[in-house]
Amino acid sequence: MSGQGVAIGLEGVSKRFGAGRDEGLQALGTVDLALRPGEFVSIVGPSGCGKSTLLRIMAGLVAPSTGRCTRPDGIATAFVFQEAALLPWRTVERNAQLLMELEGHAPADYRARAAEALALVGLAGFEKSYPHQLSGGMRMRLSLARALALRPGLLLLDEPLAAVDELTRDVLQEELSSLWRQAGFTGVLVTHNVHEAVYLSNRVVVMSPRPGRVLDVIEVPFEFPRQPELRASAGFAALTGQVTAVLRGQHRAEASA
Ligand SMILES: Nc1ncnc2c1ncn2[C@@H]1O[C@H](COP(=O)(O)OP(=O)(O)O)[C@@H](O)[C@H]1O
Numbered sequence: 196m197s198g199q200g201v202a203i204g205l206e207g208v209s210k211r212f213g214a215g216r217d218e219g220l221q222a223l224g225t226v227d228l229a230l231r232p233g234e235f236v237s238i239v240g241p242s243g244c245g246k247s248t249l250l251r252i253m254a255g256l257v258a259p260s261t262g263r264c265t266r267p268d269g270i271a272t273a274f275v276f277q278e279a280a281l282l283p284w285r286t287v288e289r290n291a292q293l294l295m296e297l298e299g300h301a302p303a304d305y306r307a308r309a310a311e312a313l314a315l316v317g318l319a320g321f322e323k324s325y326p327h328q329l330s331g332g333m334r335m336r337l338s339l340a341r342a343l344a345l346r347p348g349l350l351l352l353d354e355p356l357a358a359v360d361e362l363t364r365d366v367l368q369e370e371l372s373s374l375w376r377q378a379g380f381t382g383v384l385v386t387h388n389v390h391e392a393v394y395l396s397n398r399v400v401v402m403s404p405r406p407g408r409v410l411d412v413i414e415v416p417f418e419f420p421r422q423p424e425l426r427a428s429a430g431f432a433a434l435t436g437q438v439t440a441v442l443r444g445q446h447r448a449e450a451s452a
């Protein structure tokens with residue numbers, strides 16, 4: 196199950212919603228960012244600063260008002276949201292097949308790929324269940340499987356774990372990281388959880404309040420695969436502290452103090 200992770204370039208990208216020059220809403224400030232092929236990047240920032248808008252621009256679903264987003268032609272892009280957005284009348288396997296079916300893949304092809312993706316997220320044996328029979332964590336796994344079955348070169352995750360309980364979230368973080376290492380996609384995760392951002396990522400992008408700009412891009416030096424013990428280490432605490440300080444706008448004060 197390998198998709199080749201792709202490079203994504205954002206150059207001077209901003210977004211203003213609304214037709215009028217004055218009455219429009221500046222949703223996103225000017226953003227420059229280059230994603231390396233196969234890296235995992237998290238984006239943290241206050242509510243409404245334009246994170247989801249930025250993901251939609253990366254997906255090619257929304258055109259930026261200024262600047263440009265460069266992405267290779269014809270790459271498979273998959274989205275995972277906080278709401279698993281499953282079809283309640285479809286079984287687990289039929290949900291996992293959905294996106295490929297919509298893309299017009301042959302049934303033999305999408306059945307095999309959905310089965311492979313379900314096995315990868317630990318849902319083998321639940322093919323004939325319905326979404327309402329699954330726990331919140333399992334529904335999120337199914338949502339991930341549906342995305343992975345596309346073999347995405349770019350996987351965009353918009354606060355996927357925000358609604359699951361804390362223990363399940365820790366487990367799903369380990370699984371997400373392992374899936375990313377196996378599948379090789381370029382991953383972009385929007386999250387409110389600074390620990391989650393640092394634990395999963397090569398780099399953490401910290402954004403300002405709306406209209407969001409990039410305040411800082413923080414490299415996370417810890418090797419993969421990361422171990423749960425890392426979360427309790429001094430180095431980890433130092434890095435999450437650094438991200439939080441930037442998020443709160445404290446880094447300049449500290450720098451000039
Ligand atoms: N399609 C749209 N039309 C008008 N305004 C929008 C649209 N999408 C988002 N916005 C506004 O743009 C701002 C940024 O939204 P969003 O990207 O969803 O932020 P975030 O994901 O960081 O919370 C918000 O004020 C939001 O209401």
Ligand SMILES: [Mg+2]
Pocket residue numbers: 246247248353
């Ligand atoms: Mg959002």
